[in-house]
Amino acid sequence: MARPNKIGLFYYNIDTDRYSDIRIRRLKNDFKCMGLCVYDYILNSIYRNGGVLEWDESTAFDVSEYFGLKETQVIEVVNYCCKTGLFNKELFTSERVLTSKSIQERYVYICKNAKIKYKLEERFNLLETDKKNSSTEDYSKSTEETLKSTEDLLKSSEESTQRKEKEKINNKKEIFFPDGLPESDIPDPYFNNSIDWKMLLEQFNKITGKNQPAITGRTRMQFLERLREGFTKNDILNTIKNACKDSYHKDHNLKFINLMYISEAKTMEQYANNKHG
Incomplete structure (x- = not known):
């Protein structure tokens, strides 16, 4: 049987100065290592699923079960990440998905460098907010030029x-x-x-x-x-x-x-x- 096409990434790179981000430091201060673990797990899942992750009870259970946490603790961390901008609060509220503009920028950047085909669903695409009539391919071209x-x-x-x-x-x-x-x-x-x-x-x-x-x-x-x-x-x-x-x-x-x-x-x-x- 042929291997199914994977919409996400098998791997992604991480900035060495990520812990200098004040949002990450505040997350650590408020939730300690639990907050960092939950955020990192979800971030990994987002890239594995194509730059956007659907958030529901099953997803919350997956995270809580992996770390042995209560689902309420996981939900609290997610809400905090949305509040501070680590995840896009508007999309989380309206569409119940987790993503952000910077996450999508990196996803597109990695796909372009690895010559991987990609597609961001229009209603989740945060890269087109300044160009309502442009497509994902237009943004890809702009990113390549940048x-x-x-x-x-x-x-x-x-x-x-x-x-x-x-x-x-x-x-x-x-x-x-x-x-x-x-x-x-x-x-x-x-x-x-x-x-x-x-x-x-x-x-x-x-x-x-x-x-x-x-x-x-x-x-x-x-x-x-x-x-x-x-x-x-x-x-x-x-x-x-x-x-x-x-x-x-x-x-x-x-x-x-x-x-x-x-x-x-x-x-x-x-x-x-x-x-x-």
């Missing part, structure tokens, strides 16, 4: 660095992100629908007082996705500054703030235009 622009940017990073050094010498001044990011003071690469990663890293470390050594590929892709969604480079800088002013982050000495957190859509929506966090 990834290609990231690769091109990485290849040209050395050339860009050399050009910036020459500009510093010719202009006899250092080039940073000043307040408001006037285009006249920023090198061209930052305004050609791309990001000067070295400069962004320097500014992040300067504003936060941290020493983050590099920007991961996943984080770069998320920043480019934010630009595609309509956020600006001013918004990136404002998000960093305003997040640092947030009383919660100040009370924790900014330990939850990193560039992956800044690149998340929810973070930019919260802080880009909010001077007080």
Whole structure:
């Protein structure tokens, strides 16, 4: 008998800095290891089932039975994950499914790289919210172009660095992100629908007082996705500054703030235009 086609993934990759996500840290603080285990089990099931997981009594039982928990405990964790944005609250309420935009983005990214055919059911598809008339294939093409622009940017990073050094010498001044990011003071690469990663890293470390050594590929892709969604480079800088002013982050000495957190859509929506966090 032929093996049935699998709609989901046999494996998926995980960010090494996932535990820096403030939502994950709050989940751990409120539910301890139980919360992390339940979330990870459900996340694995989502990718195994094609980027979306139907949530019902049977699913809740599967999770609770695996870890020896009460179903009420599992449901409490799921509700918390929806509340904090780890899962999409609207789809959970209206369709009783678990997914999120970032989960679907990664699912599409993995499928494209592995050359796996995929399809997200229209009513569950969170990647089309800004383009009502576009199809999943259109988004796939856009994602591929975004990834290609990231690769091109990485290849040209050395050339860009050399050009910036020459500009510093010719202009006899250092080039940073000043307040408001006037285009006249920023090198061209930052305004050609791309990001000067070295400069962004320097500014992040300067504003936060941290020493983050590099920007991961996943984080770069998320920043480019934010630009595609309509956020600006001013918004990136404002998000960093305003997040640092947030009383919660100040009370924790900014330990939850990193560039992956800044690149998340929810973070930019919260802080880009909010001077007080």
